[in-house]
Amino acid sequence: MEILRSVVDYLLSLGAAIFVPIIIIIAGLIVGMKIKDAVSAGITLGVAFTGMTMLIGFMTGAISPAAEAMLETTGISLPIVDGGWTTMSTISWSWPYAFLMFPLMIGINVLMLVINKTNTFNADLWNVWGKIFTAVAVVGITGSVPLAFVVAAVQIVFELKCADAHQHRIEKLSGIPGVTCTHKMVFLAAIFYPIDKLLRKIPALDREFDAESLKDKVGIFAENHVLGFILGIVFGVLARYSVAETLTLAIQAATALTLFPVITKYFMQALSPISEAVSDFMNKKFEGRTLLVGLDWPFMGGSNEIWLAVIYSVPITLLFSMFLPGNEILPFAGIINIALAVPAFLVTGGNLLRMIILCTIGSPIFLWVGTAFAPFMTDLANQTGAVELAAGQMISNSSIDGPVFTYAFSHVFAFLEGNFIPAIILVVWIGCFVFYYKDLRREEKAANEACDVSGSEEIA
Template sequence: MEFLGSVINYILNLGAPVFVPFIMLIAGLAVKMKLKNAVSAAITLGVAFVGMSMLIGFMVSAIGAAAQTMMARTGLELSIIDGGWTTMANVSWAWPYAFAMFPLQVGINIVMLMLKKTDTFNADLWNVWGKIFTAFIVVAVTTPIFGAVPSLILAFVIASFQIIMELNAGDIHQHRIEKLTGIPGVTCTHRMIFFGAIYYPFDVLLRKIPALNRPMDAAALREKVGIFAENHVIGFILGIIFGIIAGYDVAAILMLGVQAATALMLFPMISKLFMQALSPISEAISEYMNKRFAGRKLHVGIDWPFMGGASEIWFAVIVAIPITLIWAVILPGNKILPFAGIINIALIVPAYLITKGNTLRMVILSIIGVPFFLLIGTAFAPMITELGLATKAIDIPAGQLISNSSIDAPVFTYVFSFLFTFLRGNFVPLALGVFWAVGYFFYARELRKEEKADLAASQEVKE
């Protein structure tokens, strides 16, 4: 068992740019793709992941540094270090039972496909660490309540539920994602899209305001304001504003403007590589499934970066940075200083999907969403720090706490980790869980209705 765990951890530790293309290569060959086409698509997918990672790192080093300068100018001291998602992943993989999560995810996916409870093949196996993260938080919170063994069992039950919900989220979002990205047969199975359930009730209210219910994606903005809606121009303007607020000199301000313009201009270019890689694989899988399962369509679920070509996402990501810093300063109970997680994709991608790229509503929703990330990041800090120290996965100074200001699916993870603390008088997770569940139900219903309506409309056109 220890050997199996070592092998699984070694493979997964190769990282998404190696591991995910490898899975897609195997999937392509399994559905009879030509070897040269499958290899080409897999390598292109790896290049796309590396390119997206490089650009995000570039943004973090340039814009993140300016954000920290802005925070330093306030003189505010927040005690919890923001280690970002990479630190959370390292801590998660160090959990003693981490190796068991990979076969659990694969097994559940296979069973659900066979029983026709999902049409999504989750190829995002590298992000299995997200289930590990949930599981070890569950153990940390519930062991004092139930004891060690029952808490461990409960952790894997909740992780299994998360696996099932990721497949369900992939199913219900696939049609809208295909409309937004133009990539057929692909969906997102990353847990970050769970946060759409929190956004949904607020977005329903925002839609009732006429000014907020008009087309306001990148294309619509270009028609209204011309060059000022171009990616590189938006990036340059935002970079200049950030530089001025951070107190940079003229040369540094201009350089930050050009760096931000570079990032926003290159993101759509990198996104095209995802389309180039994923389209032939998804088409091969669909063709294979149609031959063997008449009328059944299989979707491929992967991480969010294939949606990274949407200008709306990056506009909202940058605008959300000062919003996050303001909330960090004024939010009662927050102890985390946003740093490594300042480029908060998990805050924006669900807003992009739920608003269909309406930039103004995306920004408003991000204002509503940031407090959830900060407060839950603060709540998780003791458990994350304790596991990090116990496993020596990360080097933490004595007396220092570490967490993440952009934990993926913060509400879902918090609710199902802290749910049973109601036995000790804490009913906040239970109430928040009800809110999340209701939001998810009605959001899922809307997505299903949209898919059926579009299908009926396309059939009418054909007739």
């Protein structure tokens, strides 16, 4: 067992850009791909992940100092350090029972595939730490390890069901067939769903308004490189940068927005042959079923709407952090909040105006949850030594994935001490999820029926 754990720990230490392609290569060989094709697809996927990671790091490195400069001008002091997702992952993996999450995740996935309760094969094993994080939170609240694994199991089931329901919309938005997202960040879409339903009733907000529509309205000013340059100028001015620093930031933002769609093409190049091989395999083994490959969010990174919403959310989050009652976290490492923009992208179908409204509404949620998680994440960091903290210093994350779900499921047992707020939030989230899930399924069914009718007419 210790040898196996050491091997897995080593593979995980290599990062998603290596670990996920290895899983994809193995999966490709299992479903009958030629070795050269499977290896080529795996390496290309590794290139895509690395490219996306480099770009996100590049953009974070450019924008974070500007965001910090904006906060420094206010003189506001917030005591909780934002360690970002990497620090939360490090702390989560320091939990003594973390390794056991792998067999739990794989076992539930295989069981649900066998009994036909999901069509998603979750290849995103590297992000198992998200389940560990939830489990750690449950232990921090209840002290119960068995309960922690029960809650983690529930999260795994929801991730698979959510991936099934989103696949049709994800394929439509990304153009990549047979692939879906198994990351828990999409859980926030359930909360956004009823708000978006209301927004759709407003005539001005129900019109098509994605990045392409924006180009039609404002021409060159909506081109990726020009729009990035303009946003960089705005950030530089807000941060009170010098002219040279502002222009440098503008070019950096323009570079990032220009290259994101380029990198996404490599995801398509890697995943298309794997998707086809998996589909052929399932048709042979299970007639009438289509197996979906579940991955992390970056394959959707070519959608400009996501990045426009992310950049917009930076000053909004900073503004909220200064004046939001109950917030004590200083947003920094998590300031590029993908977990806010991706759910808004999915629930609106890429409508940029509604995405901006949802991101504005969603920003405070991340700050409140980040503040709520600080005490026990700090305790775990101090107990394990996973992260070195100064005396009295607290740490958390201002962009915790699926914040409503994670907070509600980990804190629900606080009702035993008379705190019913997490339980109420849990009921609300489940209700929203059920309605959103049914809506996605109806959308998929309608699209399939329309496709069948179209096909019949072509044959006739």
